[in-house]
Amino acid sequence: MTPRSKDELFEAGKDHIFKWCTLNGGVNSCAAMGYAGRQWSWPGYIVDRTPFGVLAHELGHHVEGAHGAKGGQRSHVWRPLDTKPLTSYCPDDNEWFAELFRLFVTNPDLFQALRPKIAHLFKADWGNPVETRPWREVLGIERQIRAAENRVARGQS
DSSP: OOOOSHHHHHHHHHHHHHHHHHHHTGGGGSOOOOOSTTOOOOTTSSSOOSHHHHHHHHHHHHHHTOOSTTOOSSHHHHGGGSOSOSSSOOSSHHHHHHHHHHHHHHOHHHHHHHOHHHHHHHHHHSOOOSOOSOHHHHHOSHHHHHHHHHHHHHTOO
16 A cells, blocks of 8 residues: 555654664664663663664754755754754754754753753744653663753753
């Protein structure tokens, strides 16, 4: 059956991406959850290179409409309001936006705590988060909670 509706296309797209990643080891390129050492990638944390975070980051590019360093619709306007990168992976406006969008989607309460000035812009455009738990509950383990608390206390991402 050929997908015809947007819902059918969405489901077909999810299935296609899953099959591609399974066949080609696409998930293996992502980080694992970091339980020890210098591995800080964690689902819903400031740094999230897990498959969960990568998909949310890439969704950010789609939402932004970014196509290369000169693409995008909001990032060029919003970045001057909050220039500090969320992570070290923000070489241009589009990546800056995608990293913030990732946290907005995966842990909006932490996003609000870290970036209150810019969070209201995200909420104005996409005010219906899927994740509604407090950020500490989203992170769920003490190591990530303490690290995030330190960042929030310093007023830094």
